[in-house]
Amino acid sequence: MSGVILVLSGPNLDQLGRRDPALYGTATLDEHVTRLSEAARARGYALRHVQSNFEGDLIEAVRDATDCVALIVNAGALTHTSWALADALATFAGPVVEVHLSNPAAREPFRHLTTLAGVVAGSIAGFGALSYDLALEAACRLVERGPDVAGS
Numbered sequence: 001m002s003g004v005i006l007v008l009s010g011p012n013l014d015q016l017g018r019r020d021p022a023l024y025g026t027a028t029l030d031e032h033v034t035r036l037s038e039a040a041r042a043r044g045y046a047l048r049h050v051q052s053n054f055e056g057d058l059i060e061a062v063r064d065a066t067d068c069v070a071l072i073v074n075a076g077a078l079t080h081t082s083w084a085l086a087d088a089l090a091t092f093a094g095p096v097v098e099v100h101l102s103n104p105a106a107r108e109p110f111r112h113l114t115t116l117a118g119v120v121a122g123s124i125a126g127f128g129a130l131s132y133d134l135a136l137e138a139a140c141r142l143v144e145r146g147p148d149v150a151g152s
């Protein structure tokens, strides 16, 4: 398999590494992206990464992703507020995997709502850096096997 996988990072994720490391870990966003790019390349995919603190930029990045075979999204706090990003993601043709470093369901009540839930294939949360690795694995399997992602 081959193709481009878009990784979309929302507001404040550019602060990873110094933003509440006890919750989000010590790795920077660049370090996550470098690790994921290498893992993607080993599986025959190229990674494109877009980070923005602005909702409209993220929406346009989704629209521009017509050449991508899958999309991995950590929308940060927009996860809990942005119906506009959900609408944009609903138009993406390939699988969308939602990812979070922390486990929003175990945090403040406002984080329990995800506007993206209805438009993603699935969500991986709470495993720190491993969440991203698992999200990439899920995205690749969805591209290669469709919804039946189980098996080696």
Ligand code: DQA
Binding pocket: 011, 012, 013, 074, 075, 076, 077, 078, 079, 099, 100, 101, 102, 103, 104, 111
């Ligand atoms: C986050 C969880 C969100 O609730 C928060 O607003 C973030 C990071 C995560 O990766 O754990 O910015 O998406």
